[in-house]
Amino acid sequence: MESAISRSLQSLPISSNRFKLSNPRGIRSTRLSKAPAAANNPETFLSAEEAGLIEMSGLGIHERFLARLTVSSLNLLKVIAKQEGRSMESLNAGIICDWFVKDKAKGMESATLKWGEEEDALP
Template sequence: MTTNPTSFLTPEESIQVDKALLSPPEKFLTRLTISSLRLLTQIARDQNCAIEQLSPREIIDWFENEARQRQDQPSSGTFLQW
């Protein structure tokens, strides 16, 4: 399984979700949950803590910092690239 900052769901994972016996809303939520896990893992890594220790404020701060970095240095290679 390989991922990069612009891919929060691998093609293999997407196929697995598509094959799952889930309704479309459940498939969407599954994709969102897998992607969220990737983001939370990166945020925890950046904060040097376990995912369980992250507070909502730390998550918000991380996203604000990412946005600031993209605005100030568009080619800086931030984690989120869109």
């Protein structure tokens, strides 16, 4: 049985009204490269509406974090599927990794994700 929050999240449009969540642990975030709604409001993959619904859900702090991560991942997967001309169901780890490589190779101006400085490769 669906909850009211679940139905509300499903009815939300994916809009350009996005906001950047605070980053207390210094985790690097990425942003959409499409035109932001406001000059000082970089786009991310979690809308204010989605974040608000998650905050009002009554979930604990860890569950809210996982819900935000899951919803933002869902939104990114929608972008990947559209850019790759595939259904979301057809995406797999290989296709997603290939998309990340191609997106990073586009450079800062045209990439979907805004990539920071090159990080050291993991061993």
